[in-house]
Amino acid sequence: METNNLINRIRREDERYARITKTFQIVYWAFVVIYLVLIIMHIATKSPVAEIAGSLCFLLGMIVFAILFRIYYFEYKSVDYGQPTLEMLKKAAHRYKPFQGKLWFAFIAVLLVGTGLSLNGPFADFVQTQILFWSSMTVALIIGLIVWWIRYKPLRDDMLRMIREIEEETS
């Protein structure tokens, strides 16, 4: 029966999503555990404070990334097609916005990882490490923006146009 096949398909899809999310969660939380162990080892071996602080920065960065990933995952999972069209379009247009408030938390996480990188190395390499790190981050941001510009901006523009069309003639 068609409906039963569909239910099985949905079930498989749900399981696949659950597996992917679980894998990501495991990776992030594994990093968290690794850095936690490293911090403990640094403290036990009386390592310099800078190294402990560096690992702590990594740890905090990974925690922020893990939480952000969870928030994004639930946001996308809970897209509700049963809402009125106007409401759904507004929420979708917000989701496709390149710079959202949540991005500040990603920036904080990147900042923490960048700081951790420098604190764990010799101070002479500080500038070099930072230049390399922020250059890579800038390239990653530009690539992300190009992908957004090509794939999502046209969709978002259409959504905004539809929202305008729906909202006009409201008198």
Next chain:
Amino acid sequence: MKRDEKEEQFNQIVTENSERIRRVCSYYSANQHDQQEIFQEVLIHIWKGLERFRGESAMGTWIYRIAVNTAITHTGRVRRHLKVSMYTDTQRLSSLLDDDALEEERLKEKQLNALQSELNTLSIIDKILISLMLEELSTKQMADIIGITEPNVRVKIHRIKTELKRKLSGKNYGNE
């Protein structure tokens, strides 16, 4: 909600509404394969949304919302741009042209074909409204589905009808 209960409710919804969902899907694509894809996607969204459905709107309205929202976003994903086309049979279209001036059957058929072409020049929101009109929904239901007020729906429908009539009356359906 337990899985068995959910499956039972879902099966009931599909049995009761599959025809209307298929019809809405058919308005947005002439291609059978696309229609089937949209239909399946609508069912997936119904399944996923079942637990969120609190009965704040009527079940029928909720299903139409899902069908319309899925259809308009599906076309967007396929073509990257939201470009909705409308396809429907002339019998349903005739409900849009209940004008006294358009009496003769032969002319009416030509007009309906012209109307089909004109529908595809409308904006997406106008196409959505037309598809809901063809489903013979009330302005209240249309307002609930789109998320605007009833007077707003009436204004839009009046404008669409006036515009369509103006365009069609400007065409020559002579004896060619």
